[in-house]
Amino acid sequence: MKRIFIVIYLFLFISFSSFSQIKKEKTNGLFYKVSLATTLSINEENTLLADDDEPFFNFSALFVNNTLGYQFDKRTSLGLNLEYNWHSQQGLHFAPAYVSLRHNIIVDDDNIFVRGGYGSLLGISKDFKKGNMYKLGLGVQIVNFDNDNSFLIGIDFTRKRFGYRTLEGLSSISIFIEFMLF
DSSP states (O other), X not given: OHHHXXXXXXXXHHHHHHHHTSOOOOOSEEEEEEEEEEEEEEXXXXXXXXXXXXXXXXXXXXXXXXXXXXXXXXSEEEEEEEEEEEETTTTEEEOEEEEEEEEEEEOSSEEEEEXXXXXXXXXXXXTBOOEEEEEEEEEEEEEOTTTSOEEEEEEEEEXXXXXXXXXXXXXXXXXXEEEEEO
16 A cells, blocks of 8 residues: 555646746746847938949948836737937937837747837937837747747838927938847
8 A cells, every 4th residue: 555655746846847847938027128220221322223233222320229018918918118210421429218019919939929019219418318209010020938038120210300390300211120128
């Protein structure tokens, strides 16, 4: 009888310890994300038929973004963003602070998402323009299942309103790459 109890005890102990080794997928919680984006403009110096070594596209702006957010489930997350934008052709600097919402429309090994954001352009010095902005985007999230971190790649449309009575505007389409720590 004691042998049966010992066998049952060992069987239960081994089965519980083997189940405890399975890592549960994390679907909600805090995350941090860092992003780098750029806009492309067509080089007016380039001619299609000439062999003049001029690139067809020029980089015209640089965006660096930090996000602290919360993911509610596999589909939806909300983030607080602080960003630095430099538009080299116009010589403009912006410091947007905004709230963003991302929703995965296809949840699979690689998630396809849409996102949007709205916020203010902070006038932290005389070089930075004050105003407001919104952002709409589309991309893909490539998840590393070993540690739940991921890369996000896609495009964003950004519209900034600034200047006297926010009458000036600047629209841009950018390509971004982001790294998300979850």
